Amino acid sequence: MKEIGLYLHIPFCIQKCKYCDFVSDRQKNETIDSYVEALRKEMNIYSDRLSSHRVETIFIGGGTPSILDIKKIDEIVKELFKNFNISKSVEFTIESNPGTLTNDKLKKYNDIGINRLSMGLQSFNNDILRVIGRIHTKEDFINNYNAAREAGFKNINVDLIYGLPGQSLKDWEYTLHEVIRLNPEHISAYSLKIEEGTAFKRLLDENKLNLPSEEDDRKMYDLAIKLLEHHGIIQYEISNFSKLEYECKHNLIYWNNKEYLGLGVSAHSYINRCRYANTSDINEYISLMNEGRDAVISEEYKDKRDEIVETIFLGLRLNKGLNLELFENRFSTSIYDLYGEKIKRLVDLGLLYEEGNYIRLTRYGMDVSNQAFIEFL
Numbered sequence: 001m002k003e004i005g006l007y008l009h010i011p012f013c014i015q016k017c018k019y020c021d022f023v024s025d026r027q028k029n030e031t032i033d034s035y036v037e038a039l040r041k042e043m044n045i046y047s048d049r050l051s052s053h054r055v056e057t058i059f060i061g062g063g064t065p066s067i068l069d070i071k072k073i074d075e076i077v078k079e080l081f082k083n084f085n086i087s088k089s090v091e092f093t094i095e096s097n098p099g100t101l102t103n104d105k106l107k108k109y110n111d112i113g114i115n116r117l118s119m120g121l122q123s124f125n126n127d128i129l130r131v132i133g134r135i136h137t138k139e140d141f142i143n144n145y146n147a148a149r150e151a152g153f154k155n156i157n158v159d160l161i162y163g164l165p166g167q168s169l170k171d172w173e174y175t176l177h178e179v180i181r182l183n184p185e186h187i188s189a190y191s192l193k194i195e196e197g198t199a200f201k202r203l204l205d206e207n208k209l210n211l212p213s214e215e216d217d218r219k220m221y222d223l224a225i226k227l228l229e230h231h232g233i234i235q236y237e238i239s240n241f242s243k244l245e246y247e248c249k250h251n252l253i254y255w256n257n258k259e260y261l262g263l264g265v266s267a268h269s270y271i272n273r274c275r276y277a278n279t280s281d282i283n284e285y286i287s288l289m290n291e292g293r294d295a296v297i298s299e300e301y302k303d304k305r306d307e308i309v310e311t312i313f314l315g316l317r318l319n320k321g322l323n324l325e326l327f328e329n330r331f332s333t334s335i336y337d338l339y340g341e342k343i344k345r346l347v348d349l350g351l352l353y354e355e356g357n358y359i360r361l362t363r364y365g366m367d368v369s370n371q372a373f374i375e376f377l
Contacts, residue, residue, distance in 0.1 A: 004050065004271075005057040005253035006084065008039065008076065009264030010065040011282060014100070018133040018203075019161070021195035035265075035282065036072050038289035040079045042263050045294055047083035050261065055084050057091045057250035060114075066096035070108045077112045091249040093118055093157075099136035101144040106151035116248075117148050118157040118188075124175040128164050133199070138178075145182055155246060157186035162220040164192055165200075165210050172220045173227070180231045185246040189224045190239050191217055218367065236319050238366055255318055257311040265295070273302045304331065308338070312376050316369070321360030335359070342375045 012032060058080065065073070073094070080086065093116040094109060109117070123129055124138045148156060158179050162172050179187060192211070194200050203209040212220070225235050233241045237255060240248065253260050262269045266280040278295040279285050288295045302310065308331055315322035328334050336343065343359060346352035351365035351372045365372050 001054045001085070002052060002259065003056045004053040005059070005250050005258070005260035006055045006080070007250075007260060007262045007267060008058070008060045008080075009262065009267045010060060010062040010068060011035070011265050012062065012067055013064045014067060014097075014135050015133060016199075018131075018199035019192060019195070021198050031282065031286075032068065032072065034286050036068075036075060038286045039076060039264055041289040041292070042295065043079050043083040046261060046263070050084060053085065053259075055080075055086045055090060057253060058086070058093065059250045060094045062095055064097045064100055065094050066100040066105065070105050073105075074108065074112055077114070081113075091116055093248070093250060095120065096144075097134075097136060098141040098144045101147065103147050103151065106144075106148050106153070110152045115153075116155040116157070117153045118159065119145060119148070120159045121179065122159060122161045123164060123167070123171075124178045125167070125171050128167055128171070131165055132161075142182070145184075155186070156184045157188060157248065158182075158184045160187060160189045160224075161192050162189060162224065163212050163217040167212055167220075169212075169216055169219055169223065173223060176224060176227050180228070180233070184233075186240070186242040186248060187228060187233055188240050189221075189228075191221065221367075234319075238317050238369065255314045257307070257314045273307060275300045275302065307331075309376055312339075313373050316359075316361050316372065319360070321355070321358035324357050324359065339376060346372055346375055 012035075060073075060076070090113075092114045094114050095118045097120050106117075119141065120134075121138075121141050122132065122134060124141075126137050129137060145156070145158075160175060160179065192200075194204050194209075200209060204211075224241070228241045229235065233243055235241050236247050237251070240251065242248070257270075259271050260269060261271065262276075262278065265278060265282050265285040267278045269276040276296045277298045279288065279297045285295050311327065311330070312322060312335070315327075322335070324335060343352060343354075346365075347354065350362055351368065353360055353362055361369060361372060
């Protein structure tokens with residue numbers, strides 16, 4: 001039986017963060033009801049198509065899935081188990097924002113099989129949280145984190161962002177120390193990217209965004225790697241860190257270029273070498289589901305060369321690098337037969353090194369990873 005990951009998008013938020021370019025909408029109960037019903041119908045569409053697959057990971061993301069009433073989450077989970085062959089050892093994650101969680105919600109999540117909680121903190125500085133448009137304070141986060149532990153969650157991720165407006169290296173260090181003190185199993189730390197269509201992009205264009213320098217941004221990244229590793233939270237991917245055996249299995253599906261199904265508005269899938277994208281219009285998505293049609297608006301078939309290149313790109317994001325044996329088994333050829341000279345060039349430039357059965361980016365190579373990736377195009 002083929003293994004697959006499953007992503008489910010909940011596009012609703014109380015308010016949109018100023019850096020966010022994800023598809024999301026303000027919370028409206030009537031739209032939520034229609035959307036959840038549409039999700040149920042989309043699950044029915046894929047139920048037969050994926051009858052030969054076993055779901056190894058589920059990730060409910062957003063948006064802010066935790067703003068949904070627990071009855072809605074329960075309804076979604078029941079439909080997932082009804083329509084798909086879910087592994088008994090499934091890693092089941094839900095994203096959440098502090099301020100939208102309650103003790104009852106957390107306990108119910110645990111009871112219905114959600115076993116991994118991802119919490120969006122971003123910063124331990126309340127002034128910065130306000131500037132970036134978060135709805136919570138650091139105190140809200142601490143309260144919700146402790147409540148999650150009391151509810152039985154033994155696998156918690158904390159999302160952080162560095163390079164934020166007004167953020168200093170000292171402030172970032174304080175955030176890291178406070179999160180480490182709480183002892184989560186996993187930390188995701190992303191450098192702020194200013195995306196088109198966001199409030200921050202408009203402020204940047206108006207010269208009203210006080211961002212740290214590129215040098216300070218790199219110092220923040222280096223500090224995170226060193227400080228987290230010192231406390232046993234080891235980097236395993238460019239932006240992700242975990243305790244031993246707590247790597248995010250769902251994200252590893254992406255980085256190992258394996259198959260996954262995306263459900264919901266703007267969700268993406270990768271099945272049988274074809275990438276699918278659902279419509280990013282919520283009303284259109286609901287309408288298509290009500291008509292019994294799928295929501296796919298684009299398809300892109302990946303030939304063998306495309307798949308090879310993507311497998312290399314994604315695999316090199318991982319600290320352990322690209323597994324050469326798995327690569328050869330998958331594509332019936334050695335990577336050295338395809339890119340031997342280019343690999344030697346990257347090694348000579350100090351961007352890549354070979355270790356055992358892997359090729360890996362050096363520390364410097366991670367900082368300038370695009371320079372390495374372009375060699376494989």
